[in-house]
Amino acid sequence: MSGTSGPSAFEERTRRCQRRLGEVGADAAVLFPSTNLFYASGFREEPGERHLLLFVPREGSPAFVAPEMYDEQIRDASWVEDIRLWADGEDPTELVAELADEMDLRGGHLLVDDTMWALFTQDLRETLPEATFGLASEVFEDLRMRKDETELDALRRAGALADRVSVEIRELGEEAVGMTETELAEEIEGLLAEAGGEEVAFGTIAGSGPNGAKPHHRHGDREIRRGDPVVLDFGAYLDGYPGDQTRTVVFAGDPPEGYQQVHETVREAQQAAVEAVEPGVPAEQIDRAAREVIEDAGYGDEFVHRTGHGVGLDVHESPYIVEGNQTELEPGMVFSVEPGVYLEGEFGVRIEDLVVVTDEGCERLNDSPRTWESL
């Protein structure tokens, strides 16, 4: 998974991070297993209960504090050469204190990873009682929001992969009737793996009938019936970058009353939002473009979430497409456009594509049919 850029690309990112630390008046970023850690070091791991920290000082060389058993893995994956190891049974905070002395951070302002566990932030506060703390997103958000060509290439391929599976799954037609949501989700995940996906980017959503009205319902043992609207939201990673696409379909039979109108409304809202994307426009403007269409159709109260979220190494990252976010769109930003209408106890409809902002507007990273009828 570290194959997206050579070591020197990771090092270059760290140098940019260090320049930003200076600009925002911070003395160091302290990362733990996260996408920021991967972005800067090339080393990827899941969060865990052992101290595994990367200190990136404003100047000079970064250093890991890591469990002994990660030694070889970090050396293989990362350009960072300074690795301070501790063994199970030893106290890692001694290494943290030593490093803080060497880097002169005891009274410094430290930006901790936004997803760092309280277990470690509490511990850093106790080990370095004079230090003050902020969030690493202050430095990383800006850097990561603008994707480079390697990143865009991976995102395009992850989008095409989700598109392909979307078409394949819709071709089930009548065959999907009688399957449980969970069986359908497993079918989707199998197709994603067969098509070359690394792992699913998030819990696959197959929400049928009234379950589709719960935006974050994943899947359960409800059987899909004829005429059920089914919300299908899924994607897989390629080279560490995720796909994320939603279609709402009816596999067989006639949909419930009112469904066609709601689907058409959501589709128009999605189209209007995509058309509103261009450099210089504030992110909230894209949310408004979608919301206006849905409000005009009388479903404003049933569009219960923001219009989208940025996508990169994290499936949810900046820029968030939400009222109040005045971040101006720039070429290279990638985010989802996914309005929805949720009628409690009846059904839900959501349509989602990823887009990348271009010099003149945007490019969709998904382009499978946005219709609801069986393919």
Next chain:
Amino acid sequence: MSGTSGPSAFEERTRRCQRRLGEVGADAAVLFPSTNLFYASGFREEPGERHLLLFVPREGSPAFVAPEMYDEQIRDASWVEDIRLWADGEDPTELVAELADEMDLRGGHLLVDDTMWALFTQDLRETLPEATFGLASEVFEDLRMRKDETELDALRRAGALADRVSVEIRELGEEAVGMTETELAEEIEGLLAEAGGEEVAFGTIAGSGPNGAKPHHRHGDREIRRGDPVVLDFGAYLDGYPGDQTRTVVFAGDPPEGYQQVHETVREAQQAAVEAVEPGVPAEQIDRAAREVIEDAGYGDEFVHRTGHGVGLDVHESPYIVEGNQTELEPGMVFSVEPGVYLEGEFGVRIEDLVVVTDEGCERLNDSPRTWESL
């Protein structure tokens, strides 16, 4: 996944949590999407960037602060009735401040979830500048360490499932030669799903040859050769509780020089550790029992990790089987016993079973063959 206990079981757990809050002198626990949140409320979700918090005061009723779109899901899954909703675009910290006033927590001592993201702990500190903070494990660790019968039943079945797949995968024999580690891992994950596993409990490990010497290497594109030792470490969830089992095998051909002796040493170490388990014994004693065997055989420096970790709703939780942990074992505690020897550049050997402490000793939750030869 909420089917492991009825709502009243979750409520009873919360009442125990509240009694413990009183005992440790804390005013509330503040949870976010985590296994503690599920344990207390019955509602399960992955961590995310939106404020989704459960306040459990020392006395009185707990309350959620949650994104509007989770309303129905929380009501379906949890016995907690007080749900304060915020919509995308609104400021959730206003709800947090209101709730803190109602619960009289502004100057209180709050125990935050150990895995709570810095994004939220920083925010709580800003919203409640007079409050002091500790970790929720102070309350939950003790409660969760002792498993009840429902939990043990799920863990036993998850163990049997991993055992079955372990046997099936070893029956590949010659067929495994030429497969990549990733293909083998996919095969394992397919078998786990077929056998009824919910999702994998952690990234499946299939570390062949020198990759087996990196304890946390998962799998890559290295092809399995005749004579390769392969470390296979995997498990799946059943009713929300994980399996976790390791065997080190040679699918075909003769293993490298020294392998048989290392395997025998690890197997003896694992046996010695399992035999050391009984109520009243400190956790570190189990680590010592394994380490002694490995040190006596001359591989002490190559056993680079602790002997095990507790297993429950989290795959890694208390009690940790590590030097320095003087927690006395009690009936109902469940943990892994997994010594290993790692020869850099050559191969690794690890053998792991889960055990539950009984009145007289322990019961293994895994019992597939611990041999290395093809089955």
